[in-house]
Amino acid sequence: MNYMRTALLSLATAVAGFAADPALLRMIPANSPFLAGIHADQIKTSRFGQFLLNQLKSEEANMNKFIDATGFDPRRDLTELIVASSDASGKGKSVVVARGRFDTNRINAFASTGGAKLTTYNGVQVMSGGTEGGKSGWLAVLDNVTAVAGDQDSVRSAIDRYKGAPGALDAATLARINELSSRYDAWMISNGVARIADDIRNPQVGGMMNNNLFQSMQSVMGGVRFGTNVELTAEATMRSEKDATAMVDVIRFLAGMLQMNSQNDKRAAELATLLDKMQLSSSGTQFKLSLTIPEETLEGIVKPVSSGAKAKVTVI
Numbered sequence: 001m002n003y004m005r006t007a008l009l010s011l012a013t014a015v016a017g018f019a020a021d022p023a024l025l026r027m028i029p030a031n032s033p034f035l036a037g038i039h040a041d042q043i044k045t046s047r048f049g050q051f052l053l054n055q056l057k058s059e060e061a062n063m064n065k066f067i068d069a070t071g072f073d074p075r076r077d078l079t080e081l082i083v084a085s086s087d088a089s090g091k092g093k094s095v096v097v098a099r100g101r102f103d104t105n106r107i108n109a110f111a112s113t114g115g116a117k118l119t120t121y122n123g124v125q126v127m128s129g130g131t132e133g134g135k136s137g138w139l140a141v142l143d144n145v146t147a148v149a150g151d152q153d154s155v156r157s158a159i160d161r162y163k164g165a166p167g168a169l170d171a172a173t174l175a176r177i178n179e180l181s182s183r184y185d186a187w188m189i190s191n192g193v194a195r196i197a198d199d200i201r202n203p204q205v206g207g208m209m210n211n212n213l214f215q216s217m218q219s220v221m222g223g224v225r226f227g228t229n230v231e232l233t234a235e236a237t238m239r240s241e242k243d244a245t246a247m248v249d250v251i252r253f254l255a256g257m258l259q260m261n262s263q264n265d266k267r268a269a270e271l272a273t274l275l276d277k278m279q280l281s282s283s284g285t286q287f288k289l290s291l292t293i294p295e296e297t298l299e300g301i302v303k304p305v306s307s308g309a310k311a312k313v314t315v316i
Contacts, residue, residue: 083095127139
């Protein structure tokens with residue numbers, strides 16, 4: 001399914017303010033434990049956004065072929081993405097809604113010649129890589145500014161809401177999204193974060209996890225704003241005041257461990273120095289973190305190991 005791989009790569013390239021678009025939010029499923037959004041138009045015009053795009057030069061030939069066939073250049077035409085997942089870790093079934101500039105006829109023609117199956121659902125032409133009822137995802141360009149991709153059920157529901165079915169998100173969630181998306185270039189909300197501790201394997205941290213501290217997070221939200229200084233903030237609602245206070249100590253401990261183990265790694269040492277300056281606090285059941293990173297320092301941290309190394313893009 002080369003056409004689907006190319007389409008996903010295009011989105012990944014762009015990923016690499018204004019509040020979230022209400023028309024996109026209308027298509028998001030209710031009670032999604034994980035939500036995230038990206039103002040691609042704002043990020044790609046920032047210095048760091050340009051840096052990320054430059055790291056993808058090795059894919060330029062394939063990208064140009066895709067652009068010639070579809071008329072869609074994600075570096076130019078994609079403006080906003082919103083992702084919703086059925087799992088709080090962001091690893092469950094997901095749907096992506098996008099705002100941009102799309103040539104529907106050329107994209108559908110490209111998908112057809114690339115081996116995609118074209119079907120129609122509720123008046124919308126849908127692209128898939130397998131038979132109806134299979135496990136392959138759906139991708140649909142709804143009009144010249146809106147597209148949606150994801151598992152079949154999620155895309156069907158998104159199309160129904162696009163066609164006029166009632167929006168699914170509750171008022172409280174919409175208000176929280178509007179607040180975050182107005183402040184940040186990229187934002188996220190995750191409720192019931194229960195898997196973070198599973199990803200921490202260091203035995204020195206194990207004792208601090210005996211009380212399932214990370215699993216006591218009831219929700220996490222935050223965002224990133226790009227500029228001369230890249231600003232990152234996160235806020236977690238913990239199970240109790242004691243857990244919120246303990247989280248401050250745990251994050252400080254982890255930052256200290258990184259410092260001790262970074263003597264032979266320049267980039268790790270730079271990151272450790274930055275983490276030493278991050279602001280940590282707790283108030284009631286709220287844990288807060290904020291970090292400011294000079295843009296040029298962030299470039300140095302994410303740059304390939306050697307100046308001659310080419311960035312590699314992996315598409316699942």
